[in-house]
Amino acid sequence: MRKLFLPLTVVAAGMFMMAPFLIDGAPYESTMGLVQKIFYFHVPSAMTMFVSAFVCGISSAVFLFKGRAAADRLAVAAAELTSVFGIIVLVTGPLWARKAWGVWWVWDERITSTFVLWLIFNAYLLLRKYGGAGSERLAAGLAIFGMANVPFVYWSVNVWRTLHPKTTVVPTLQPGMRGPFWFCVTAFLLLYVLAITARAHLEAERARLEEIYLSIEE
Amino acid sequence: MTNWWPGRAARALVIAAALAFSTPVFALQPPTAAAQDGFVPVSRAAQQETIPAARLVVIAYGFAWVMLLGYLWSIWSRLGKVERELLAVSRRIDAGERRG
Numbered sequence: 593m594r595k596l597f598l599p600l601t602v603v604a605a606g607m608f609m610m611a612p613f614l615i616d617g618a619p620y621e622s623t624m625g626l627v628q629k630i631f632y633f634h635v636p637s638a639m640t641m642f643v644s645a646f647v648c649g650i651s652s653a654v655f656l657f658k659g660r661a662a663a664d665r666l667a668v669a670a671a672e673l674t675s676v677f678g679i680i681v682l683v684t685g686p687l688w689a690r691k692a693w694g695v696w697w698v699w700d701e702r703i704t705s706t707f708v709l710w711l712i713f714n715a716y717l718l719l720r721k722y723g724g725a726g727s728e729r730l731a732a733g734l735a736i737f738g739m740a741n742v743p744f745v746y747w748s749v750n751v752w753r754t755l756h757p758k759t760t761v762v763p764t765l766q767p768g769m770r771g772p773f774w775f776c777v778t779a780f781l782l783l784y785v786l787a788i789t790a791r792a793h794l795e796a797e798r799a800r801l802e803e804i805y806l807s808i809e810e
Numbered sequence: 811m812t813n814w815w816p817g818r819a820a821r822a823l824v825i826a827a828a829l830a831f832s833t834p835v836f837a838l839q840p841p842t843a844a845a846q847d848g849f850v851p852v853s854r855a856a857q858q859e860t861i862p863a864a865r866l867v868v869i870a871y872g873f874a875w876v877m878l879l880g881y882l883w884s885i886w887s888r889l890g891k892v893e894r895e896l897l898a899v900s901r902r903i904d905a906g907e908r909r910g
Contacts, residue, residue, distance in 0.1 A: 596835045619853060621849045622845070624845060625863055626863040630850065630871075633871060676878075684873065684874060688866070690866060693861050757846050764847075764849075765849065769849060794892060797892045
């Protein structure tokens with residue numbers, strides 16, 4: 593991964609620079625017009641947030657049941673990224689809603705459950721920072737429950753009556769919209785892989801530093 | 811047998827009251843969303859808008875860019891700090907070993 597890191601960073605940067613041109617060239621949606629273009633960053637951010645929640649939950653389970661420190665470091669990195677992509681989702685969504693629905697925020701099932709998911713992973717990070725000794729195991733348990741929340745967030749629009757567009761939107765995208773959308777999804781996921789690699793490396797370096805300090809004290 | 815069911819006037823009153831209460835409830839429902847099941851593409855956007863969509867789109871994309879770049883910078887900055895500290899500690903250990 594170390595050898596691929598720089599070329600992949602260049603590719604991701606190029607994709608993010610190219611994305612606005614593709615989005616600009618995509619057709620307008622008939623009822624929402626220009627504001628629907630927020631979709632090309634909002635949904636890929638949400639997908640990345642879900643992927644990150646799964647990475648955090650699975651790594652936490654591996655840490656809890658197998659005791660692998662590397663899995664714990666990956667879980668911390670994934671939790672932080674879940675929070676970052678969650679903020680993007682929770683800010684771009686209301687900006688879209690303001691025009692499409694006439695309101696900034698509605699306490700409907702999809703929006704509220706996404707907010708709760710984001711809160712769970714922020715609780716994980718706060719627990720890791722201020723929880724003291726043993727908090728990593730408690731946080732790992734929390735991350736598993738956070739991951740379990742993801743399918744509920746995804747299906748909420750199909751089960752409950754909500755204002756939010758349903759899960760049928762992405763599979764039924766028209767060709768002009770499909771290309772830019774999947775391009776953005778690829779760019780976001782590539783950036784996610786790079787960011788989680790760098791963040792997990794930071795956690796590994798911190799662990800190494802802590803080990804050195806402990807060995808000096810002994 | 812007791813006739814518990816109210817008379818015609820009372821029934822009309824109950825129905826009228828139910829309607830009177832239900833109307834504001836329906837009015838309080840959030841507005842119906844456009845394009846919930848699928849998006850229909852068109853070549854041009856509406857020309858006249860009460861809420862300017864362009865500003866919202868620019869803020870959304872600007873925010874996403876700032877968040878992502880800011881986060882990447884924060885990783886780079888924290889990593890640099892830890893690596894500098896690692897280097898400093900290793901130098902101190904080496905110096906201590908040479909003296910000892």
